[in-house]
Amino acid sequence: QLGLETRTIGKMIHYQETVESTQKIAHQLANEGVQEGTLVVAEEQISGKGRLMRSWHSPKYSGIWMSLILRPKIPVHEAPQLTLLAAVAVAQAIEDTTALKPQIKWPNDILVNRKKVVGILTEMQAESDRIHSVIIGIGMNINQQLEDFPEELQEKASSLLIESGETISRSTVIQRALYRLEKLYDLYLKEGFKPIKDLWESYAISLGQVIRASTVNDTIVGKALGITDAGVLLLEDDKGKVHSVYSADIEIQ
Ligand code: BTN
The missing domain is CATH 3.30.930.10 (Bira Bifunctional Protein; Domain 2)
Incomplete structure (x- = not known):
């Protein structure tokens, strides 16, 4: 059908x-x-x-x-x-x-x-x-x-x-x-x-933008650099440190 x-x-x-x-x-x-x-x-x-x-x-x-x-x-x-x-x-x-x-x-x-x-x-x-x-x-x-x-x-x-x-x-x-x-x-x-x-x-809507990623016990604010080959989101904070985000809620700043 x-x-x-x-x-x-x-x-x-x-x-x-x-x-x-x-x-x-x-x-x-x-x-x-x-x-x-x-x-x-x-x-x-x-x-x-x-x-x-x-x-x-x-x-x-x-x-x-x-x-x-x-x-x-x-x-x-x-x-x-x-x-x-x-x-x-x-x-x-x-x-x-x-x-x-x-x-x-x-x-x-x-x-x-x-x-x-x-x-x-x-x-x-x-x-x-x-x-x-x-x-x-x-x-x-x-x-x-x-x-x-x-x-x-x-x-x-x-x-x-x-x-x-x-x-x-x-x-x-x-x-x-x-x-x-x-x-x-x-x-x-x-x-x-x-x-x-x-x-x-x-x-993708958020790449290159500053976003806030909230996980259960942490919040990271950083620029979305892209995703890895595994599909993990990479965020660069204002100190230049790159964080891997596996699961989170994101908000575009
Ligand atoms: C989200 O939180 O954005 C994911 C929502 C997923 C909803 C779908 S509807 C079909 C399937 N059955 C469910 O109970 N949830 C998913």
Whole structure:
């Protein structure tokens, strides 16, 4: 029904109207050994998960809430590369379906006109240094109106409808996103992270700017120099010291 043109990604689709979180179902399926490329999609999540233990607002029929299972043979420390890969694929899918110009805020928020329209949550299952599965959760705000967002999000969040003024077909966006994901994943398996990194940097919003990165117990303010080959953000503070940031919330100063 999605009219997919992909080979493995989205070949098996688990669709449910209402779930707690597609991420949770994807973890269960991954444990059961389902094939790579299996996708979980829902119309609504009642406890959608965001990064850094936050919740993710996922109202019925207005967005895309999906989790993809991959099983790459890469070491654990390279898994963040897949998050960046997913962000590029989704940005491309937005360009394929709208006239909007998406930008990526490290590591994987997609902004349109400086407002967040997409969030990506990557989790993995691994034993020692062997990845068992990587679960990429993608939440896309598609057809929400501003008043559909909780008040505290209205300044920072948006949807493709709000930004483009047009109702967007969710199935077309899913189809494009899966197509782009497969193309980039194939490229990644063949040529490594370099081409993905270059693409990611072409969408990056914060490189060269001074940003504030807040982690659980630390805040670093510095100029964003770029990302490493592992997908780690490099920040240079005012003393010239370069910090590697693995996971944080960033704010552009
Ligand atoms: C973020 O904090 O920006 C990441 C949000 C990720 C939300 C998606 S929606 C589909 C999948 N299932 C979840 O519970 N979360 C992710």
